[in-house]
Amino acid sequence: MPDAIRCSNVTKHYGDIRAVDDVSFEVHDGEIFGMIGPNGAGKTTLMECIEGLRTRDTGTVEVFGMDPEREVRQVRERTGVQLQSAALPHRMKVGETLDLFAAFYQNPADWRQLLSRLGLDGKADSYVEKLSGGQRQRVFIALALINNPGLVFLDELTTGLDPQSRLAIWDVVRDIRDGGTTVFLTTHFMEEAENLCDRVAIVDHGKIVALDTVANLIASIDAESRITFTVDGTPPVDRLKEVSGVTRVENASGRVVVHGTGNRFQQDVMSVLSDIDLNVRDMRSEQPSLEDVFLALTGREMREGQPT
Ligand SMILES: Nc1ncnc2c1ncn2[C@@H]1O[C@H](COP(=O)(O)OP(=O)(O)OP(=O)(O)O)[C@@H](O)[C@H]1O
Numbered sequence: 001m002p003d004a005i006r007c008s009n010v011t012k013h014y015g016d017i018r019a020v021d022d023v024s025f026e027v028h029d030g031e032i033f034g035m036i037g038p039n040g041a042g043k044t045t046l047m048e049c050i051e052g053l054r055t056r057d058t059g060t061v062e063v064f065g066m067d068p069e070r071e072v073r074q075v076r077e078r079t080g081v082q083l084q085s086a087a088l089p090h091r092m093k094v095g096e097t098l099d100l101f102a103a104f105y106q107n108p109a110d111w112r113q114l115l116s117r118l119g120l121d122g123k124a125d126s127y128v129e130k131l132s133g134g135q136r137q138r139v140f141i142a143l144a145l146i147n148n149p150g151l152v153f154l155d156e157l158t159t160g161l162d163p164q165s166r167l168a169i170w171d172v173v174r175d176i177r178d179g180g181t182t183v184f185l186t187t188h189f190m191e192e193a194e195n196l197c198d199r200v201a202i203v204d205h206g207k208i209v210a211l212d213t214v215a216n217l218i219a220s221i222d223a224e225s226r227i228t229f230t231v232d233g234t235p236p237v238d239r240l241k242e243v244s245g246v247t248r249v250e251n252a253s254g255r256v257v258v259h260g261t262g263n264r265f266q267q268d269v270m271s272v273l274s275d276i277d278l279n280v281r282d283m284r285s286e287q288p289s290l291e292d293v294f295l296a297l298t299g300r301e302m303r304e305g306q307p308t
Contacts, residue, residue: 007049010058033201078151202294202297204297218289221292243268246268
């Protein structure tokens with residue numbers, strides 16, 4: 001698969017702070033690629049070096065084979081960057097804003113079609129600042145897509161949105177990918193990376209500490225799953241301990257937690273429970289997540305110090 005982005009040994013300092021530390025990776029054409037990591041990990045700086053908005057200290061960056069620092073105009077024509085809302089003038093209508101941005105490019109998209117594609121029919125005459133958070137983010141996506149880019153950068157697109165708007169934005173991002181545009185995004189939300197991204201880079205202290213599909217990242221750490229339930233009667237603790245893959249069984253007054261690993265763990269525990277002649281209630285299953293991957297790789301919680 002050809003690559004939309006290639007970075008080799010990219011480093012960026014701010015004074016003594018090494019924000020990006022010798023990073024090398026590729027983003028494939030046509031994928032949704034996500035960067036996750038704690039505050040200050042270097043995600044935005046790395047993204048800006050790739051966008052050509054920030055000058056790297058060392059290393060090479062190629063976007064569709066071009067250097068974003070030297071071939072600025074050509075890279076701008078083929079990429080879309082999501083602006084922060086503060087970057088827009090006050091009291092602009094949605095249609096006016098899109099018209100203005102369309103004028104910057106040689107082959108702009110038909111913005112009325114874009115609005116329709118993004119579920120913003122009828123909003124052309126609304127003031128941007130009067131829209132809901134989710135609608136405003138769609139306008140920023142429309143602005144990032146105004147030049148029909150082959151690659152779009154989205155930096156913490158859903159921060160500040162309610163869960164329902166976030167889900168709707170995920171559909172929009174998938175639709176962008178399915179339309180043939182590569183998506184490079186950063187997020188603070190583990191579940192966003194898990195649900196949306198084809199591949200994820202975990203960034204910590206300016207380095208990529210892991211990069212793969214979410215399923216492969218989770219499989220790589222061999223972390224435990226948990227099945228929790230309540231039984232009316234004596235739980236079959238000894239039988240559960242014999243199930244292959246089970247590492248631990250806790251029992252506190254009939255509330256049982258079974259820990260284990262492997263593909264068959266869940267199925268085999270269920271099979272023991274369906275055999276016993278007891279009422280099993282309130283069952284919950286917890287799978288390992290990207291949070292567990294981060295913890296396994298760094299020894300720290302990714303959410304420590306995160307905004308809520
Ligand atoms: N313009 C700047 N001048 C000086 N230091 C900066 C500047 N921008 C970022 N930094 C520092 O560089 C490091 C990386 O910051 P960056 O914003 O790239 O991280 P991030 O992963 O995007 O964080 P967040 O998730 O909070 O946005 C941090 O230590 C930050 O304080």
